[in-house]
Amino acid sequence: MPSLLEALxxxxxxxxxxxxxxxxxxxxxxxxxxxxxxxxxxxxxxAAKQAKRNPREIAQxxxxxxxxxxxxxxxxxxGPGFLNLTPPAEAYxxxxxxxxxxxxxxxxxxxEPIKLMIDFGGPNVAKPMxxxxxxxxxxxDCLQRLMRFRGHEVISDIHLGDWxxxxxxxxxxxxDEQPDLPYFDAAQDGPYPDQPPVSIEDLSRxxxxxxxxxxxxxARNERSRKATAELQAGRPxxxxxxAHFIAVSIQALRADFDALxxxxxxxxxxxDVNDLIPELVEDFKVRGVAEQSEGAxxxxxxxxxxKKELAPLxxxxxxxxxxxxxxxxxxxxxxxxxxxxxxxxxxxxLGQSDHFEQVFRAAYKAGLAQEGGLEHVKFGTVNGADGKRxxxxxxxxxxLADLIGQARERARARLNEAGLGAQxxxxxxxxxxxxxxxxxxxxxxxxxxxxxNYIFDLDRFVSFEGKTGPYLLYQAVRxxxxxxxxxxxxxxxxxxxxxxxxxxxxxxxxxxFSGALARAERDRAPNVLxxxxxxxxxxxxxxxxxxxxxxxxxxxxxASRLKLAETALRQMELVLGLIGLDVPERx
Ligand code: ARG
Numbered sequence: 411m412p413s414l415l416e417a418l419x420x421x422x423x424x425x426x427x428x429x430x431x432x433x434x435x436x437x438x439x440x441x442x443x444x445x446x447x448x449x450x451x452x453x454x455x456x457a458a459k460q461a462k463r464n465p466r467e468i469a470q471x472x473x474x475x476x477x478x479x480x481x482x483x484x485x486x487x488x489g490p491g492f493l494n495l496t497p498p499a500e501a502y503x504x505x506x507x508x509x510x511x512x513x514x515x516x517x518x519x520x521x522e523p524i525k526l527m528i529d530f531g532g533p534n535v536a537k538p539m540x541x542x543x544x545x546x547x548x549x550x551d552c553l554q555r556l557m558r559f560r561g562h563e564v565i566s567d568i569h570l571g572d573w574x575x576x577x578x579x580x581x582x583x584x585x586d587e588q589p590d591l592p593y594f595d596a597a598q599d600g601p602y603p604d605q606p607p608v609s610i611e612d613l614s615r616x617x618x619x620x621x622x623x624x625x626x627x628x629a630r631n632e633r634s635r636k637a638t639a640e641l642q643a644g645r646p647x648x649x650x651x652x653a654h655f656i657a658v659s660i661q662a663l664r665a666d667f668d669a670l671x672x673x674x675x676x677x678x679x680x681x682d683v684n685d686l687i688p689e690l691v692e693d694f695k696v697r698g699v700a701e702q703s704e705g706a707x708x709x710x711x712x713x714x715x716x717k718k719e720l721a722p723l724x725x726x727x728x729x730x731x732x733x734x735x736x737x738x739x740x741x742x743x744x745x746x747x748x749x750x751x752x753x754x755x756x757x758x759x760l761g762q763s764d765h766f767e768q769v770f771r772a773a774y775k776a777g778l779a780q781e782g783g784l785e786h787v788k789f790g791t792v793n794g795a796d797g798k799r800x801x802x803x804x805x806x807x808x809x810l811a812d813l814i815g816q817a818r819e820r821a822r823a824r825l826n827e828a829g830l831g832a833q834x835x836x837x838x839x840x841x842x843x844x845x846x847x848x849x850x851x852x853x854x855x856x857x858x859x860x861x862x863n864y865i866f867d868l869d870r871f872v873s874f875e876g877k878t879g880p881y882l883l884y885q886a887v888r889x890x891x892x893x894x895x896x897x898x899x900x901x902x903x904x905x906x907x908x909x910x911x912x913x914x915x916x917x918x919x920x921x922x923f924s925g926a927l928a929r930a931e932r933d934r935a936p937n938v939l940x941x942x943x944x945x946x947x948x949x950x951x952x953x954x955x956x957x958x959x960x961x962x963x964x965x966x967x968x969a970s971r972l973k974l975a976e977t978a979l980r981q982m983e984l985v986l987g988l989i990g991l992d993v994p995e996r997x
Contacts, residue, residue, distance in 0.1 A: 411508040413516070414497060414921045415440070415449070421483070422451050422493070425475040431457045431468070438495060440922070447486065447494035448918055454491040465491030499908045502917040506906040509920050510973055515981040518924045519561035520931065527565045527745055528554050530757035531667070531674065534571035535659040536580055536613035539666060539810040541792040541800050541866070542759050548852045548990060549789055549860060550757035551672040552936040555988045560931055565749055568663075570679030572656055573737055578638030579620035580655060581648055582630075584608065587616070593647035600646055606654035610662040613655060639731055642684060652681060669814050671848060671990055683740035687732045690740050691725060699776045700725050711771035723768040738769045742778045753783055755934065760788040760861060787934045790863035792855075800866050817847035820872040824880070830997060842994045846872070846880050849991045853879030856989055857940035877944055879991060885947040886986065886993040889979040892959055896972055899960070903976050904969030912949075912956035916974060919949040920981055936989065943985045950978045 412420065415438060423436030435453030442450070454472060458465035469491040476485055484496040509516035530550020533539045550566065557564045584607070585594050591607055592598060608616070624631035641648040660677060667673065691707065694700035700707045705728035712720045723735045732740075745751060756766055766786040773779045792808075794800045800808050821843040825831065831839060854871040858864045874880050908914050919942075926942040929935065959975060962968040983993055 411505070411512075413924055414501060414505050414918065415925060417501075418449055418495060418497065419451075421480055422453070422472070422476065422495070425472045425479065426453060426457065428475055429468075429471050431461070431472075436472075440918070441494065443488075443494075446488065447484075447496045448914070449495040449497070451493040451495065454493060458491065469493055499914070502908040502914045503906050505921055506908065506917045506974060506977065509917075509923075509981070510906065510977040514559075515977060515984055516920055516923045517559065517927050517981070517984065519559075520928075523561045523563065524752045525563040525565075525749070526557060526753040526755065527567060527749060527751040528557070528755045528757065529567050529569045529741075530554075530755075531568040531672070532571060532758060533568070533659075533663055534576065535655055535679070536576060536617045537571075538614055538807075539663070540807045541810065541813060544670075544810050544813065544851070545759065545789050545792060545855055546757050547667070547670060547672045548855050549787070549936060550755075551670075551990050552852075552856055552939070552988065553755065553757065553787065553934060555990065556927070556930055556936075556939065559984075559988060560927060565676065565751065566674045567676040567678050567745075568674040569741070570656065570659070570677070570681075572652070572659075573642070573680035573684065574734065575634055575638050576617060576621070577641055577652060577655070578634035578636070579624065580613065580616050581637045581641065581651055582633045583616040583620035583623075584612075584651070593651045595647065596645070598647065600650065602647070602650040606658050607651075608654065608658060610658050613658060635729070635731075639729070642732060656681070666811055666814070669811075669844070670851075671992070678741075680734075680737040680741070683737055683744050684732075686740040686743055687736055690743055691732075691736070694725060694776060697776070699772070704728060709768075709772040709775065711768050711775070713771075720764060720767060720771075723772045725772075735765065735769050735772070738765075739773060739776075739778065742769075742773050742784070746778060751783075752780075753785065754779070755785050755787050757787045757789070760790055762786075763788060785934075787860070789860045790858075793863050793865050795865060795867070797865070814847065814851070816868060817851050817872065818843050820868055821846035821850065821880075824872055824874065825997065828874075828997070833996075842997050845992055845994050846883060846997065849879030849883050851879075852990050853882065853940060856936035857944075859937055860935060879989075880997075882943050882947050882982075882986060883991065883993055883997060885950060886979060886982050887995070887997050888954075889950065889975055889982070890993070890995060892954075892975055893972070893979065895960060901960070901972060902969060903973035904966065906970045906973050906977075907966065908970075909967070910953075910957050912953040913971075913974060916949045916953040916978060919946045920977060923981055923985070926985075939985055939988055943982065943989065946978065946982055946985070950975075950982075953978075 418438040419436060422438055423433040426436040427433040435457050436451060437453060438449050438451045440449060441447050454469035455465045458468050469487045473485045473487060476483060482498040486494040488494050528550055531547050533543050554564050554566045592602055624634055641652060700709050706724055707726040708722040708724055710722045724733055725736055727733060763786060770784040773784060774781050792800045802808055825843060850871040871878055872880060874884050908917060923942060926938050930938040957971055959971045962971060986993060
């Protein structure tokens with residue numbers, strides 16, 4: 411069933427067409443003067459301009475035509491020729507009943523389902539995740555949920571950073587600490603122990619230790635470089651160590667991602683495509699995609715139309731090493747062979763824009779992907795109150811695990827203030843605190859326009875008031891509680907009738923879900939979903955304040971309002987689910 415907005419656009423478009431005016435000018439939008447009418451059409455002005463006629467005259471002609479065809483519709487001409495439109499109560503009721511009966515509560519699937527991959531998260535082995543990885547994780551997870559709900563086939567890949575110089579640092583630093591481990595004996599090639607020689611704590615200590623030394627000491631850095639090159643060339647002891655490092659890191663990462671409720675289909679990394687690199691490089695050389703320059707192999711990707719200079723992509727360094735861009739290209743090749751997606755979305759910070767531009771252009775040039783089949787979904791930084799990138803008090807990088815811990819702490823305090831501690835078992839209380847903390851973190855991130863930076867303010871994010879994740883959970887919980895009481899009293903929901911403005915306003919919000927989904931998909935814009943959830947919560951609030959449910963004496967009206975409340979809750983839980991939030995039973 412079309413939305414109210416689509417049906418209105420259809421009717422007004424037909425009136426334009428009947429008057430020999432362009433049908434598409436009959437498009438209807440939500441009014442920017444809701445005090446006058448809920449919907450408007452501005453097409454008469456554009457039509458008048460095109461036909462060099464008086465806009466009010468055209469508006470009048472359209473109105474006359476519409477009034478004959480749809481006497482139930484209320485139409486007013488305002489200002490220079492705007493059409494203000496108010497659908498009848500029956501149209502609202504019919505739409506509400508259709509949404510209530512729809513398993514997707516009015517949220518339509520895409521008409522053109524595709525197969526896509528989403529590359530997000532992107533944490534680095536042995537380095538703790540920081541808040542930049544948080545953004546990639548929550549935005550990527552929201553997009554994967556949205557795309558699945560829209561009916562697309564989605565494969566998500568965490569794409570671990572596990573192949574650069576940091577691996578050489580870890581290997582050499584470990585060798586200094588434990589030189590007798592079998593992995594360092596070049597004359598041996600296994601078998602090696604099953605148990606890892608390091609814990610995640612060891613890894614997070616070894617890496618900064620080595621990188622600090624390497625900064626001071628060129629020879630130390632050279633050792634790491636050499637170890638990296640040997641690792642990439644396949645030295646068995648080093649490969650065995652790498653496998654341990656990755657397994658230990660993944661175990662720790664899983665804990666953070668589980669806490670956040672973020673999941674991936676594939677836990678692949680840069681190192682997985684190592685064996686494809688020689689073939690890819692050879693192919694690029696033979697076909698002339700790559701050329702030699704100062705001992706390195708590069709791909710020229712600059713275009714005449716570029717406003718700013720884009721450096722060539724370095725495929726193989728002058729030292730013979732494959733770099734970050736090389737692994738990304740090899741990953742495109744691997745994905746083409748294994749999954750063959752029509753689209754790959756890379757959810758990575760804005761700072762890597764040039765990198766992705768280079769990789770995409772090189773991939774198109776080499777025919778690894780169709781033009782437009784690779785897309786960088788960029789995002790801004792998370793800043794502290796000083797407007798600079800968020801740091802710890804000591805000035806270090808903000809660890810994701812600490813951030814989650816702090817949010818939980820605030821959530822517990824807030825829930826205790828609300829008196830929930832005394833009502834729930836400890837396990838239930840912890841589960842609610844987890845939901846509230848995640849809602850705070852995710853909503854405050856996702857509600858921003860993706861490419862802007864935002865200031866991290868945990869107190870505001872955790873508040874139950876204002877435009878926050880916890881506020882939305884709270885509204886949903888409130889509806890649940892009304893419905894529980896209704897069930898206890900044996901009340902049942904029935905057909906929706908619309909007799910109050912606040913009911914119509916709620917139906918309009920429910921109606922706008924499909925449009926919001928389509929826009930969120932088109933613009934890869936989680937904030938559109940956040941806006942929809944917030945608008946719905948507010949519309950429900952307005953409805954609940956104006957239209958009593960349980961105390962209502964008229965049985966049919968009460969049943970109708972119950973149905974509206976049920977439907978609002980279902981759509982609310984759905985959209986919150988797409989954002990990655992789960993609604994507790996009470997809070
Ligand atoms: N590991 C990278 C980092 O931490 C992010 C990886 C992004 N994804 C990609 N395909 N390059 O900056």
